[in-house]
Amino acid sequence: LVVLGVLAAGTGFVNMVPVAKLAGAKIDYLHAWLDGPAGLGTAVHHYDALLKDVAGYAAADLSPLAPAGVSLGLALAGGLLARSLYARPDPVEHTDRLGRVKTVLASNYYLDEFQVWLAEGVTLRVARAANTVDQGVIDGVVDGVSSVSLFSGDRLRRIQDGIVTHYATFVTLGLVALLLIVGLTGGWFL
Amino acid sequence: MIVELLIATTLLAAFVTFAVPNRYAPKLATGLSVVPLAISLFMYATFEGSGNALLSESIAFESQASWVDLGPYSLSWHVGLDGIALPLVVLSTVLTTLAMGSAWSPIDTRQSQFYGLVLVMEASLIGVFSALDFFAWFVFWEAVLVPMYFLIGVWGGPRRKYAAIKFFVYTNVASLAMFVSFVALVFGLPVDTFDLPAIAASLRAGELSGLAWIGADTLRIAAFVGIFAGFAVKVPIVPFHTWLPDAHVEAPTPVSVLLAGVLLKMGTYALLRFNFTMLDGVAREFAAIIALFAVVNVIYGALLALAQSDMKRIVAYSSVSSMGYVVLGLVAYTTYGVGGATFQMVAHGLISGLMFMTVGVIYNATHTRMVTQMSGIADRMPVASGALVAGAFGYMGLPLMSGFWGEFYVFVGAFDAFPGSAIFTAVAMFGIVIVAGYLLWMLQRTLFGPFELATDYEVGPAPVRDVAPVLALLGLVLLLGFVPNLIFDMITGAVDPILDPGVRVAVAGGESP
Numbered sequence: 001l002v003v004l005g006v007l008a009a010g011t012g013f014v015n016m017v018p019v020a021k022l023a024g025a026k027i028d029y030l031h032a033w034l035d036g037p038a039g040l041g042t043a044v045h046h047y048d049a050l051l052k053d054v055a056g057y058a059a060a061d062l063s064p065l066a067p068a069g070v071s072l073g074l075a076l077a078g079g080l081l082a083r084s085l086y087a088r089p090d091p092v093e094h095t096d097r098l099g100r101v102k103t104v105l106a107s108n109y110y111l112d113e114f115q116v117w118l119a120e121g122v123t124l125r126v127a128r129a130a131n132t133v134d135q136g137v138i139d140g141v142v143d144g145v146s147s148v149s150l151f152s153g154d155r156l157r158r159i160q161d162g163i164v165t166h167y168a169t170f171v172t173l174g175l176v177a178l179l180l181i182v183g184l185t186g187g188w189f190l
Numbered sequence: 191m192i193v194e195l196l197i198a199t200t201l202l203a204a205f206v207t208f209a210v211p212n213r214y215a216p217k218l219a220t221g222l223s224v225v226p227l228a229i230s231l232f233m234y235a236t237f238e239g240s241g242n243a244l245l246s247e248s249i250a251f252e253s254q255a256s257w258v259d260l261g262p263y264s265l266s267w268h269v270g271l272d273g274i275a276l277p278l279v280v281l282s283t284v285l286t287t288l289a290m291g292s293a294w295s296p297i298d299t300r301q302s303q304f305y306g307l308v309l310v311m312e313a314s315l316i317g318v319f320s321a322l323d324f325f326a327w328f329v330f331w332e333a334v335l336v337p338m339y340f341l342i343g344v345w346g347g348p349r350r351k352y353a354a355i356k357f358f359v360y361t362n363v364a365s366l367a368m369f370v371s372f373v374a375l376v377f378g379l380p381v382d383t384f385d386l387p388a389i390a391a392s393l394r395a396g397e398l399s400g401l402a403w404i405g406a407d408t409l410r411i412a413a414f415v416g417i418f419a420g421f422a423v424k425v426p427i428v429p430f431h432t433w434l435p436d437a438h439v440e441a442p443t444p445v446s447v448l449l450a451g452v453l454l455k456m457g458t459y460a461l462l463r464f465n466f467t468m469l470d471g472v473a474r475e476f477a478a479i480i481a482l483f484a485v486v487n488v489i490y491g492a493l494l495a496l497a498q499s500d501m502k503r504i505v506a507y508s509s510v511s512s513m514g515y516v517v518l519g520l521v522a523y524t525t526y527g528v529g530g531a532t533f534q535m536v537a538h539g540l541i542s543g544l545m546f547m548t549v550g551v552i553y554n555a556t557h558t559r560m561v562t563q564m565s566g567i568a569d570r571m572p573v574a575s576g577a578l579v580a581g582a583f584g585y586m587g588l589p590l591m592s593g594f595w596g597e598f599y600v601f602v603g604a605f606d607a608f609p610g611s612a613i614f615t616a617v618a619m620f621g622i623v624i625v626a627g628y629l630l631w632m633l634q635r636t637l638f639g640p641f642e643l644a645t646d647y648e649v650g651p652a653p654v655r656d657v658a659p660v661l662a663l664l665g666l667v668l669l670l671g672f673v674p675n676l677i678f679d680m681i682t683g684a685v686d687p688i689l690d691p692g693v694r695v696a697v698a699g700g701e702s703p
Contacts (some may be wrong), residue, residue, distance in 0.1 A: 050526070050598075056606040119627060123496065130490060131497035139432040142356070 018068040192233060192251050193269040193320045196279075197313050200226045204309035212301040216294045219305030223287040226312065230283040234276060237680065242687040243272035243322060244390040244467050250276070257326070263376075264383050268323040273684030274462065274532050275319045277677045278455055281539045282319065284666070285451040286312040288659040292547050293444035295554050295656055297345060304345055307337040308448070315452055319459065324376070324384035328369065331460075334453065335361055338445070346440040353433075353440035360423055360433040368420025372464065375413040377401050390468045414472040417464050418480075424457030425513045427483055428490050438506035443550025446502065450509050450542035455535045458516045462532065466520050467688050473521060474608075480521040481604075481614040487514030489617065492624035501552075501559045504632055505545045508585055511621055512538045518618055519600035522607035523689055529682040530599025536677060537584075537592035537670060544581040544663040548574055551656045552636075557645045561632055566641030570649040575637045577660045582629040584667050587622055592670035595678070597622070 015030035026032070052058045085094055095102045104110070159170065183189055203222035207215055239250030252270030259265070271279065290308055297304050314337070317330030335358060343354030376384060378401040379392045392398075400406040423430040434454075438446050466473050473480065491510030498504045512534070519531025551574045552567060553559050568575035584591040587598070604615045643649060670676060 050602045123493075123624065123627070127493040127496035130493045134432065134494055138429050142360075142432055146359075 018064045021064055191253055192229065193271065193316075194253065196226055196229045196233070197316050197320075199229065200309055200313035200316060204306045204313065207302055207309060208306035210302055212299075215302035215305045216290070216297070219302075219309060220287060220290045220294075223283070223290055223309065223312070226316070227283040227287050230280045230316075233271070234280050237271070237273075237276055239272050239276075240683055241272065242467065242684045243270055243275060244387050244463060245394075245687040246272070249322070249387075251320075252322075254322075257323075262382050265325045266323050266383070266385060267326055268385055269317075269320040269326070270322050271320055273677075273680035273682070274459070275684075277532070277536045277681065278319045278452075278459060278539075279316055281455070281536050282312060282315040282452050285448060285539060285543050288543070288547070288662055289444040289447040289451075291659040292447065292550060292656065293442070295653070296442055296550065297444065300344065304341065307341055308444070311337040311341070311448065315456070318456055322386045324372065324386055324389070327386070328365075331456070332362075332365060334456065335365075338449070338453065341445045342437055342441045345442045345445070348440075349436070350440045353436040356433050357437045360430070364420045364423035364430070366420075368417050368460075368464075371413045371416025371420065374401055375409065375417075378404075378406065378409050386463070386468075393468045394470070410469065411472055414465060414469045414476075417469070418461070421457045421460045421465070422483075425454060425461065425517070426457065426510060427513070427517065428487050428510065431487075431491075431510050434510065435503050435506045438509075438546075439500060439502050443546055443553065446506075446546040446550070447543045450506070450546055451539040454509060454513060455539055458513060458520070458531070458535050461517070462520055462528070466523075466528070470523070470688065474523060477521050477523075477608045478610055478614075481518055481608075481611065484514045484517035484521065485614050485618050487511065487517065488621035489514075489624070492621045492628070496624060496628040498628075499561045501549045501561060501632060501636070502546070504561075504628060505542065505549060508545075508625065508629075509538070509542055511625060512542070512585070514621070515597055515600050515618065518604050518614065522600070522604040522611065524603040524607050525682055525686060525689065526599045527603025527607055528685045528688060529678060530596060530601075530603050532681045532685065533599055533674065533678055534593075534596030537596035537667075540663055540667050540670070541581055541584040541591075541593050544577065544660060544667060545585065547660050547663065548578040548581055551652045551660060552578070554656065555647065555649045555652060556643055557647050558643070560644075561635045563644035564636050564642065565639045566637070567649070568637040569641055571652055573657050574652045574660065577657070577664055578637065579633055580664050580667070582633055584671075585629060586626045590668065590671040592667045592674070594671060595674040599678075 013027075015028055017028045017031055020026065020028045085091070095105075098105070107113070159166070200223075203219065203225065206222060207219040210218055233251060237250055240246065240248060243249045249270035249272060252268075254266055254268040257265045257267050286308060290305060293304065293308075311334055314330045314333040318327065318334065321327035321330055339354050339358045342357060343350050346353060375393075375398070376389060378398050379389065380397055380399070381388055381392050383389075398406045398410055401409050404412070419430070423433070426434050437449060441449060488511050491507050491512075491514060495504050495507035495511065498507060516531045516534050516538075519527045519529075519534065522528065522531075549559060552571060555571060556564055556567070558564060580591075584593040587594045587596075601615055601619060604618075605612050641649075
């Protein structure tokens with residue numbers, strides 16, 4: 001815990017923008033590093049320009065002092081509240097007073113359960129249904145067209161039976177059909 | 191003449207490879223493929239083009255010669271490159287060399303024919319990206335199908351014949367629809383050539399006069415739909431996508447690398463050139479419908495990937511999802527939208543190649559691709575597992591990997607592009623969550639936990655020759671992640687002439703429009 005605390009504090013000092021703003025000292029190391037050369041495409045002003053100039057979204061012009069003040073205030077308030085409740089020889093658990101709310105809070109608002117339900121109960125089921133539709137319907141239509149083509153080809157192939165009179169009959173029927181079509185579209189029978 | 195030199199050396203390498211005995215073919219073909227790779231890198235280093243090849247008068251590496259007369263139309267050999275085509279040419283040469291390097295282990299029969307066909311396909315791909323006359327372009331377009339058909343049908347898996355015929359019929363019918371639509375469009379124009387820049391100029395000048403009893407507006411829309419449907423099969427766009435998973439699963443790994451890495455880009459490249467450059471008015475008019483297709487691709491492709499347990503099928507359906515981002519970027523008609531879509535073509539080519547290659551390396555050792563049949567592979571194959579994790583992160587669009595820029599640029603460019611585009615973009619963004627879900631699930635099940643393998647093979651670290659191409663691809667993914675402007679400036683230079691002057695913006699670190 002001590003190591004983690006030291007690392008957390010160290011990380012905080014890497015980007016002390018609010019303090020830099022107040023003291024005027026150049027100690028916003030992370031910000032300065034991210035504000036690097038534009039050509040690399042990793043510079044923060046690159047994203048700033050993209051969001052403002054291209055996507056049309058600009059960040060609110062908010063001083064870093066206000067968010068820093070709010071978060072610091074909340075942290076201190078929590079610390080003071082905890083001290084007033086538990087800094088005594090025989091501390092008692094106060095959370096029972098919350099009733100059912102305690103269970104909700106202890107379960108992290110059931111967010112884990114919600115996410116598991118969303119992933120397994122909804123998304124995975126929808127994905128499996130989509131896969132069934134894809135294989136059965138969309139790909140089925142493609143395979144169906146293929147089967148119909150093969151079946152039709154096989155049936156049509158039987159026309160070629162080698163008997164000349166049959167061929168002559170088909171040619172004659174075809175010619176009559178063509179004449180009918182041309183006649184109907186050309187207005188011969190009107 | 192350097193484009194001709196590039197195509198000729200690749201074809202020459204193919205013929206030499208066909209002629210040599212099988213045992214010499216892998217190393218010889220890979221070595222010979224370095225020549226076109228070097229030429230394409232030289233072209234990248236010396237590229238001084240500006241503008242779009244269809245809309246500008248100055249085209250890099252351009253050459254033109256009269257070919258044949260077809261009635262009142264003259265066909266010509268016309269090639270040249272711009273900032274859209276050159277990155278795709280380099281992608282083709284890079285991926286071909288690396289794919290051939292990755293084929294040394296899995297391809298152990300008829301090697302000279304396999305590598306020869308791969309080189310023929312590379313030459314055809316270069317032709318597709320560089321041709322500026324419709325007939326020359328169409329010859330190359332169709333020529334890609336033939337080697338791919340044999341590569342799947344001869345060296346593929348158990349259902350290779352089904353997959354190869356399905357791929358061929360699907361894409362050939364699509365080519366027919368596209369060909370008829372485009373030729374009908376040209377017949378309605380006052381041009382005597384199939385030269386693409388001339389046709390683009392005539393169309394954008396509003397010179398389309400109709401054909402037979404079909405009016406100009408109807409012809410324009412019908413041709414747009416026919417051409418779009420033709421290319422939608424190649425991209426692929428749902429519901430024309432079902433050839434893709436079969437082809438990927440049955441194709442040998444190096445062929446899957448080229449199929450996902452470059453062949454799908456033929457579709458998006460052609461969409462950009464034909465539908466979104468020549469028929470930009472129709473594309474803008476139906477922007478919302480096209481964006482809907484794009485978003486369905488993203489979400490539906492990702493959901494299908496989520497339902498798979500074959501790693502190759504997962505990566506294949508991921509490609510369907512990723513191509514949705516490309517279409518969304520194209521229809522945005524902004525610098526970052528169209529530029530990001532083109533960047534995403536290259537980024538996805540590298541990342542999908544990396545993923546397929548790594549899955550292939552793991553398959554070579556385990557003889558299974560089923561997620562449910564293995565776990566703890568990371569202990570036995572740390573380098574390949576690390577590459578798979580990195581590739582998955584690239585697919586998820588993590589910063590400092592090339593996939594991040596492709597998707598980020600598309601989102602930025604599409605968000606405020608046309609009425610309702612913010613909703614389409616927001617829904618498309620949700621696709622990343624699904625992508626992260628199934629890829630992390632795949633990584634967790636296969637790579638981590640105690641070692642288990644249903645196929646009972648002895649698994650150890652992958653040979654250097656197998657992981658070398660994988661690491662080279664990973665290096666390129668990271669390089670474009672750190673320095674996207676290696677190609678993005680070039681791309682935006684070619685994209686801007688397509689756009690309305692009002693929506694052009696200067697890219698960070700690049701030149702002002």
